[in-house]
């Protein structure tokens with residue numbers, strides 16, 4: 001279990017490969033934060049738990065001609081910590097798009113051996129883009145300028161007076177920035193331009209100067225944004241007024257405050273009706289959206305939204321949007337599920353988007369808590385898949401002829417953006433992020449896995465509840481093997497910006513680890529209880545990895561330190577081999593039993609080649625019988641009077657209890673397992689007996705606690721064992737199934753013959769007739 005030893009007393013002395021050997025079961029101790037009354041040793045928030053709060057009032061305008069954001073915000077910062085602050089830090093994520101940003105400067109050269117058009121477009125667009133925030137003013141409540149310093153993607157604002165614990169401070173920031181082309185650059189927000197009808201679709205995110213997190217565990221989270229470590233922010237209330245061309249439709253975090261001002265009468269009626277029904281309906285129909293797309297107006301409208309207890313705010317705007325909605329259940333709560341998408345997204349979106357939202361909040365609420373917000377939104381646009389409170393951006397849409405794939409065709413290709421299950425999965429994933437990290441407010445800039453891994457795990461559970469054999473990409477143990485044996489690899493517990501193989505490391509591996517924990521190590525009942533406890537404890541609070549590790553143990557009485565160490569702090573993989581099986585049977589001492597047994601064993605041994613070939617040759621003693629003596633005549637297996645006497649003596653020396661033990665007719669099978677991969681694992685086994693019976697059992701991973709490289713397990717049975725299989729249900733992520741069976745089974749596979757191709761030689765290249773026909 002997790003104990004309370006401090007780092008000072010027990011400095012980290014673990015070897016680099018301390019995941020195996022006797023260290024595999026060492027307690028985590030010094031790897032975890034020392035518990036405090038803010039964060040308890042149980043993994044729960046403590047009596048002195050505190051967090052800051054930031055409330056925003058924002059006025060923002062989209063300049064649809066210049067693709068530019070013009071904004072002005074007032075932030076009220078509540079210092080709820082016991083500490084006095086002398087300055088505040090804000091995130092300026094848009095500065096990542098400056099040409100001289102650390103993100104740009106630290107990008108290493110691409111792999112020119114594999115350089116897709118997409119990467120070329122990204123590279124050139126980013127070099128040409130005039131990115132970054134222009135800060136126009138920073139002022140206190142009375143309009144007095146505040147001193148500030150921009151350091152790359154962070155901005156420090158000087159407080160006129162130190163801000164004591166319990167006090168609050170209001171200030172305002174005016175800014176502007178250009179919106180990036182998100183079809184060319186893999187960004188979390190941006191625009192898409194539709195050539196056919198000359199329209200823009202905006203997905204606006206990480207767009208306003210946002211108050212950085214100040215926490216009990218690391219002070220200001222002002223680590224620079226390099227592009228991967230998303231963010232962590234303070235919870236608060238947002239009141240946002242979004243000004244856009246009057247023919248645009250806006251989707252945003254929060255609840256629309258002024259439908260009377262921005263919706264037509266017909267739309268208002270439909271909007272009302274949608275909020276009273278679980279039946280999906282259009283608020284803007286596909287035909288209306290088509291008509292909107294060709295309208296142009298110089299008039300503007302302001303959409304007002306309010307959101308409570310959120311850590312961020314995002315929105316989308318376009319005159320191309322179709323809008324559908326229905327009420328969805330999350331436990332006892334009712335939530336307005338809505339989708340916004342252009343006609344280009346049809347027919348997939350009206351069929352699957354809103355049902356996927358409803359399904360997600362239904363399933364997630366069963367494993368965590370009820371969806372706490374009034375709306376849940378999915379928007380189609382240029383952003384691949386990105387989550388914000390109540391709203392998510394999801395890219396997949398069909399081809400222009402309305403056809404689409406079922407699943408992604410190859411692991412790295414873009415067909416997922418044109419596939420049905422690609423769409424359903426990304427919506428489940430992004431809507432699921434409302435739970436992790438929007439409500440369970442982990443620090444994404446530090447730990448990607450805490451939201452992506454936990455969320456991808458529940459995504460798998462939710463996908464499997466969508467339909468039987470849903471083609472989930474991540475979750476099943478066998479799917480993670482290729483990554484687990486790959487190099488280079490870093491532990492899951494690696495800072496977000498330094499991860500190798502981002503998707504595998506921070507999404508797939510932790511999700512699979514949790515699935516293994518649930519199905520094979522803790523069992524569903526213990527796991528689900530502990531996982532729900534973690535989510536509930538940390539609703540609207542900030543958990544760290546230690547809080548998660550500790551809670552899962554605290555609520556289940558399962559010591560998982562070995563599991564966290566191996567899967568989260570290590571890079572080894574599971575590969576167990578059944579190395580050897582030895583059969584031991586009891587020597588009865590009875591010469592009439594033992595001598596024939598020895599004789600039978602002796603006869604099992606086949607004669608050597610020399611013995612066989614010499615069999616017909618006449619030997620010396622055949623020719624001279626006078627050379628024979630006692631030993632040539634006697635049979636070593638014949639029972640002598642001495643043997644009987646020995647047995648008699650033995651019998652007399654035994655108590656009745658000892659006699660019963662001696663007569664127990666048991667087979668002792670000593671099965672040796674070798675841990676080739678290094679990552680310790682439970683041993684799920686299937687044993688087949690000579691009488692055809694099959695038995696399944698699971699040996700806990702603790703069998704490796706004294707020797708993590710090789711263990712021998714004894715099986716005592718009256719029956720004969722004819723076969724043992726390790727991991728019959730592929731539940732451990734074992735990397736090499738070929739060594740999992742005894743006796744070994746040949747692995748069947750098919751191979752293809754390929755036909756050699758030939759290029760025309762230079763002499764033939766000038767003459768079309770030579771290569772338009774097959775070359776013979």
Ligand SMILES: [Zn+2]
Pocket residue numbers: 429433452455
């Ligand atoms: Zn995600």
